Amino acid sequence: MNGVSDKSITRRRFIKQSASIGIGLSGAARAVTYNNEEQEGGFMSEKSQSIMDCYGLKYPIFQAAPGGEALAVAVANSGAMGAVSLTWDTPEHAAKVITRMNQATRRNYYANFVLHFEPTMLDAALQAGCPIVQFSFGIPSEDIVDKIRLAGAQLGIQVSSPDNASKAMERAPDFLICQGLEAGGHVQATSPLEDSVQGVLDAAGETPVLIAGGISTGKDIRAAVDAGAAGAVLGTRFMATQESDAHDVYKQSLLDAGEDSTSYTLCFNRDWNAMHRVLRNSTLRKWEAEGCPDTGKKPGEGDEVADHPVFGPAMRYETIPPLQGHEGALEEMAMYAGEGVAAVNDLPTAGELIEELWSEYQGA
Ligand SMILES: Cc1cc2nc3c(=O)[nH]c(=O)nc-3n(C[C@H](O)[C@H](O)[C@H](O)COP(=O)(O)O)c2cc1C
Incomplete structure (x- = not known):
């Protein structure tokens, strides 16, 4: 059971999903145990x-x-x-x-x-x-x-x-x-x-x-x-x-954010319809002000808000956040942040x- 598969989704459009290549299962993975002689002090539980x-x-x-x-x-x-x-x-x-x-x-x-x-x-x-x-x-x-x-x-x-x-x-x-x-x-x-x-x-x-x-x-x-x-x-x-790899605009927004700066929402669902937590920005506020309409009725959903030399254009409500190289209305993109962002x-x-x-x- 792999959850919902959807090969048509191109969240990061520079990378197109293609057929899986064959794998020679020859134990290619590295050993995962290292000597941790430099382990730091401090209270440590057994786990x-x-x-x-x-x-x-x-x-x-x-x-x-x-x-x-x-x-x-x-x-x-x-x-x-x-x-x-x-x-x-x-x-x-x-x-x-x-x-x-x-x-x-x-x-x-x-x-x-x-x-x-x-x-x-x-x-x-x-x-x-x-x-x-x-x-x-x-x-x-x-x-x-x-x-x-x-x-x-x-x-x-x-x-x-x-x-x-x-x-x-x-x-x-x-x-x-x-x-x-x-x-x-x-x-x-x-x-x-x-x-x-x-x-x-x-x-x-x-x-x-x-x-x-x-x-x-x-x-x-x-x-x-x-x-x-x-x-x-x-x-x-x-x-x-x-x-x-976050864009400086995104990093600065994280630094500026306070206790009430995030929302748990379905706003940025153009290419993945799943709940997410983002910084409250102008795209989210406008969508909320219009009553959180469904896809097809969202304000400005045909807008191209940013472009990237590798990832290509980003439409409003896409899931991609502002990354290094993006240019455009970066504040209007999804900027993910958890409730601990105030710290x-x-x-x-x-x-x-x-x-x-x-x-x-x-x-x-
Ligand atoms: C920018 C961003 C992108 C994320 N992308 C993924 C992802 O690709 N896959 C995933 O399982 N979780 C993703 N998460 C969720 C994290 O795995 C993790 O649950 C979350 O960051 C923990 O909460 P915190 O941001 O408050 O520390 C993402 C989180 C952020 C902030």
């Missing part, structure tokens, strides 16, 4: 220690999928778990991303696949040596899991409720991510973390659970660990770093951010 030992991490901190390769490499090389998003890639491009990642870091990182879309690039990613595969918005089929195991890779699944976690556990994942309604970006959760975490932890048993949604500070990470999680996943916070007040390098988070964690 945090165990996931850090397993993946050679210095910190129980995971980056969420967005942000681009440079960010993922910087995060991984700083001792946290880096991440790349491959959902909208062709097999050829996915293989190139994984090859470049493996050349740029000897540390672990994971590749995210949103299962609302057919993972046609998974085989290529595994063949190129993707060490860890992580799924969201669906539970991977047994066939998919077999492929991952045969390739020697590890498996993570994002869940959002105890029921969902029980189903995910049938695939024997190496870790779960529990996402809450507080999260930025596309949100599979329908309840806040406080309603789901304990049930997910119970369903997971000995399997480590990372918590995602609204986490921006070391204090938040410590609270996640105190609640029984092995660590935390941060998306919005890592978008506001030097290495992230995002600087633009450090990924390494500086991780140090900062860790010192806050230790002080918490």
